[in-house]
Amino acid sequence: MIKKGIILAGGMGSRVGPSTKAISKQLIPIADKPIIFYSLSILMLLNIKDILIIVKPSDENSFKSLLGDGKSFGVKITYTTQNKPKGLPDAFILGKKFIEKNSVALILGDNFFHGQSLVELLTNTSLKFKSGANIFSYNVKNPQDYGVIENLKNNIKIIEKPKKTKSKKAITGLYFFDQDVSKFSKNLKYSKRGELEIVDLIKVYLKSKKLFITELGRGSVWLDTGTSEDISKASNYVEILQDRQNLKIGCIEEIALKKKWINKKQLRSRIKFYGKNKYSDYLKELLDERI
Numbered sequence: 001m002i003k004k005g006i007i008l009a010g011g012m013g014s015r016v017g018p019s020t021k022a023i024s025k026q027l028i029p030i031a032d033k034p035i036i037f038y039s040l041s042i043l044m045l046l047n048i049k050d051i052l053i054i055v056k057p058s059d060e061n062s063f064k065s066l067l068g069d070g071k072s073f074g075v076k077i078t079y080t081t082q083n084k085p086k087g088l089p090d091a092f093i094l095g096k097k098f099i100e101k102n103s104v105a106l107i108l109g110d111n112f113f114h115g116q117s118l119v120e121l122l123t124n125t126s127l128k129f130k131s132g133a134n135i136f137s138y139n140v141k142n143p144q145d146y147g148v149i150e151n152l153k154n155n156i157k158i159i160e161k162p163k164k165t166k167s168k169k170a171i172t173g174l175y176f177f178d179q180d181v182s183k184f185s186k187n188l189k190y191s192k193r194g195e196l197e198i199v200d201l202i203k204v205y206l207k208s209k210k211l212f213i214t215e216l217g218r219g220s221v222w223l224d225t226g227t228s229e230d231i232s233k234a235s236n237y238v239e240i241l242q243d244r245q246n247l248k249i250g251c252i253e254e255i256a257l258k259k260k261w262i263n264k265k266q267l268r269s270r271i272k273f274y275g276k277n278k279y280s281d282y283l284k285e286l287l288d289e290r291i
Contacts, residue, residue: 002105002126002176004098005043007053008091009036009063009109010082024059026109027066028231030250031238032279034066035225038114038250039107042174045119045255046126048105049075052098054091057081072270073252074261087195089185096182103129104181108173108224112234114249115220125214126176132210134176135202137169138222146170146224147199149213156213158206160199169215171202172222178210248282257286 009026026036036053043051051070055063060081070077080094091106092099105126125134137149143162149169150157159165175198184204188196205211216222225231238249248254253270256262264287274280 002046002048002103002129003050004102005048005051005105006091006095007039007051007107007109008088009053009055011085024062027062030231030234033250036109037252038112039109041250041252041255042107042113043105044075044252046122051075051077052095053077053079054082054094055079057083072266074256088198089188089196089201092182092185099179099182101179103178106175110225111173112223112225118220129176131178132212133202133205134212134214136172136174136214136216138172138216139168140170143168143170156206158199158202160197253283254286
C-alpha cells in the first residue's frame with residue numbers, strides 16, 4: 001500500500017505565460033480552485049496523508065500561504081525546492097530522505113484526473129502494490145506529445161514522444177514506485193535536453209520485469225494542463241459538472257471531512273481562512289450535512 005506521495009509543482013510553466021512570470025502554474029485556478037488542489041485531492045482520496053511538495057524557491061512562500069503544513073485539512077505537508085527543472089526523476093533524488101524505505105506515489109501538480117470508477121481503480125492498485133513500478137496509461141489522439149507504451153506481441157516498449165507510432169496509449173502524470181526509486185534515479189544519465197527522463201526510469205523497471213501497467217479506461221478523465229488552452233478546457237469540464245450536480249471536484253476539505261481527518265470546527269476555520277466566495281459557500285453547506 002502506498003503511504004507517501006510527492007507532488008511535483010516546480011517547472012517554469014512557460015507555455016502558460018505570461019502569468020507564470022508572477023505565479024506558479026499550479027496556483028492558477030481550474031474553475032474555482034488552484035490546479036494543485038486537484039492533484040492533492042487524488043493523493044488524499046488514496047488515503048495518502050504524508051505528502052512532499054516540490055516547488056521553485058520563488059514559489060515556496062505562496063504554497064505555504066495557501067496550504068501550510070496541511071494539518072488544517074488532515075494531512076502532513078513538507079516542502080523542498082528545485083532550483084531548476086532537471087526532469088521528473090529528480091523528484092526522487094530531492095525526496096530521498098522523505099521516501100526512506102517506503103513506496104511512493106508521484107503526481108504531477110498540473111495533471112487533472114477524474115472519473116466515477118477512477119478512485120476505486122487507483123485505490124485497488126495502491127493496496128496491491130508491493131514492489132516495482134506501476135504506471136497508468138490513457139488513450140489520446142496525440143501520442144507524439146507524450147511518453148508512449150507500445151505493446152507488439154507482448155513485447156512492451158516505452159518510447160518518449162515518438163514521431164510515428166501505432167499506439168495511442170500515453171503515460172499519465174501519476175506513478176507508483178518502490179523504495180529503490182531514488183537509487184535508480186540517481187544512476188540515470190541526463191538526456192540531450194539536459195534532464196533526467198521519466199521514460200528512462202520506467203525502462204529500468206521494465207528491464208528487470210518489475211513494471212506494471214494499469215489502463216485508465218472509458219469514463220476516466222486525464223488532462224495535462226500544460227497550456228492556457230488546456231487549463232480553459234479543464235475549467236469548462238469542472239464548471240459543467242459542478243454546476244449540474246452541485247458537488248465539488250477536488251475539494252480537499254470535503255475529502256478530509258468525509259474521511260474524518262478533520263471535524264466541523266476545523267472546517268469552520270478553513271471557511272474563515274478563505275473568506276467570502278463560492279468555494280466557502282460550498283464548505284458552509286457541508287456544515288449542515290450529516291457526515
